[in-house]
Amino acid sequence: MQRFEAALNHETPDYVPISLFGGIFEVHFVPGMDVVRYGTSGANMAKAHIAFYETIGGDNIYCLSDMGLIVQGWGVRMKLPTEPDIHMALGKFPVKEPGDWEKLEVLDPRVDGRMRLYLDACKICHDKYGDRVPIGVSLPSPITTTTHVCSMEEVMVHMMMEPDALKKGLVTITQTVADFINECVANGAYFAGYLTTRASKEITTVEQYREFGAPSDEEVFKKTPGMVHIPHICGVEPMFEVVEDYKKKFKNVKAISWWDRGAKPNLKEAKAKYGKSLCLMAGIDHTNTLATGTPAEIDAEIKDACMTGMQGSGLILAPGCEVSPKTPWDNMKAAISAARKYGKY
Numbered sequence: 053m054q055r056f057e058a059a060l061n062h063e064t065p066d067y068v069p070i071s072l073f074g075g076i077f078e079v080h081f082v083p084g085m086d087v088v089r090y091g092t093s094g095a096n097m098a099k100a101h102i103a104f105y106e107t108i109g110g111d112n113i114y115c116l117s118d119m120g121l122i123v124q125g126w127g128v129r130m131k132l133p134t135e136p137d138i139h140m141a142l143g144k145f146p147v148k149e150p151g152d153w154e155k156l157e158v159l160d161p162r163v164d165g166r167m168r169l170y171l172d173a174c175k176i177c178h179d180k181y182g183d184r185v186p187i188g189v190s191l192p193s194p195i196t197t198t199t200h201v202c203s204m205e206e207v208m209v210h211m212m213m214e215p216d217a218l219k220k221g222l223v224t225i226t227q228t229v230a231d232f233i234n235e236c237v238a239n240g241a242y243f244a245g246y247l248t249t250r251a252s253k254e255i256t257t258v259e260q261y262r263e264f265g266a267p268s269d270e271e272v273f274k275k276t277p278g279m280v281h282i283p284h285i286c287g288v289e290p291m292f293e294v295v296e297d298y299k300k301k302f303k304n305v306k307a308i309s310w311w312d313r314g315a316k317p318n319l320k321e322a323k324a325k326y327g328k329s330l331c332l333m334a335g336i337d338h339t340n341t342l343a344t345g346t347p348a349e350i351d352a353e354i355k356d357a358c359m360t361g362m363q364g365s366g367l368i369l370a371p372g373c374e375v376s377p378k379t380p381w382d383n384m385k386a387a388i389s390a391a392r393k394y395g396k397y
């Protein structure tokens with residue numbers, strides 16, 4: 053926790069922390085576990101994350117599920133995976149017309165949807181590790197959530213044609229997301245991988261995001277003072293300027309997580325422009341090096357990331373998004389040992 057916290061606050065840790073974004077990769081660390089059992093029981097989820105943490109290591113535990121936890125509460129049915137190692141997918145969307153947005157009601161994270169999953173998983177992990185290990189939850193922002201109750205296409209149309217209807221839905225979703233986050237904190241979560249994945253310029257314009265995404269993000273940050281937020285944007289042109297504004301306005305926004313090896317800006321550019329204000333969570337290419345490279349290539353990538361980004365603190369080594377379940381264990385282990393080899397302050 054000290055290592056992770058120091059990096060987030062631009063203080064000097066002993067080593068650059070590393071966070072491996074395991075997700076369903078971690079399912080394999082428990083014999084007999086599968087994605088559905090992992091995704092429907094907090095006890096199973098905790099078992100997988102704890103087994104991964106004990107076997108591979110890293111500097112946090114990161115609860116990560118499919119995108120249905122919240123929106124199942126609004127009637128989204130899940131599609132069971134047809135093959136192993138993929139998440140459950142979202143089924144039919146309840147919001148089809150503009151008038152459907154105001155039919156959504158604020159959910160109770162303790163009973164509605166599948167939000168209980170994180171609450172139970174966080175509690176089990178926190179009971180085991182206390183505050184020694186930062187426990188994170190990966191959850192979608194309100195505007196990201198709109199695209200889980202309605203198709204992305206329709207949401208984009210409503211932004212242009214039916215902004216007031218969409219904003220009504222956002223009010224309900226924002227309250228639900230904030231309540232969910234606060235329940236996670238009450239059960240031991242320390243940080244949120246706050247999935248504001250629509251804040252990428254190939255999806256929305258900065259103006260659109262500032263009108264539809266940012267107000268609800270800011271409302272969430274305001275309502276969840278006990279959570280450390282790490283906005284995660286895994287598109288190709290993440291809006292750093294928006295996240296930097298969040299950081300200026302809210303003490304509980306600390307970092308940004310993005311795919312620095314494939315997106316603009318890369319780590320070097322981000323360090324130069326934003327590295328003094330935002331902690332940067334990046335450095336590992338989950339799509340290439342980690343998934344299909346060799347341990348030696350990962351070693352070289354981590355070395356490069358440390359040389360580029362560790363000076364003056366404010367770096368957490370991490371992949372750009374959830375790692376592939378097919379990633380070799382040896383590569384994950386190589387990432388951890390390289391972080392200890394090159395990340396010493």
Ligand SMILES: [Zn+2]
Nearest residue numbers: 286372373374
């Ligand atoms: Zn992502």
